[in-house]
Amino acid sequence: MNFQRHSGKASILPYKKTASTAFSLGTVVTQASGLLVPADATTTSANMLGILLRDVVSTDSDFASTNECMVELPVPGVVYKAKVGAGVPAQSMVGSRYDLTATGEVDLTAQLVNVVQVVRLSQDANYIYVQFVNA
Numbered sequence: 001m002n003f004q005r006h007s008g009k010a011s012i013l014p015y016k017k018t019a020s021t022a023f024s025l026g027t028v029v030t031q032a033s034g035l036l037v038p039a040d041a042t043t044t045s046a047n048m049l050g051i052l053l054r055d056v057v058s059t060d061s062d063f064a065s066t067n068e069c070m071v072e073l074p075v076p077g078v079v080y081k082a083k084v085g086a087g088v089p090a091q092s093m094v095g096s097r098y099d100l101t102a103t104g105e106v107d108l109t110a111q112l113v114n115v116v117q118v119v120r121l122s123q124d125a126n127y128i129y130v131q132f133v134n135a
Contacts, residue, residue, distance in 0.1 A: 023036070041100055051071065097133055
């Protein structure tokens, strides 16, 4: 799971998924042609949709369809526990903004599109607490 809400209230809405595409619970998603696709390192805040709230795997009966999946929309002030995909968390990063990796984890070595802002460190160096930057 790349992202999990840690605190705050969420807004949750249904969106159609891309057929025959696997997703993991907690994946940051965007849309392409009106269908959900995983966010990556080039996804900007303006194009970020939210956090997928279910696993989608090839053994699902609806895997090949464009059925709806629930997506948690980032609301200002909500804090997420996020998986670190690149870099090492440091106290000096609190308040700074970072990108995602190609697999949708936080990239603490990239500050090109700045989609998340670090709000505090985790005791586990594999995670960090962030808020999404509003476009």
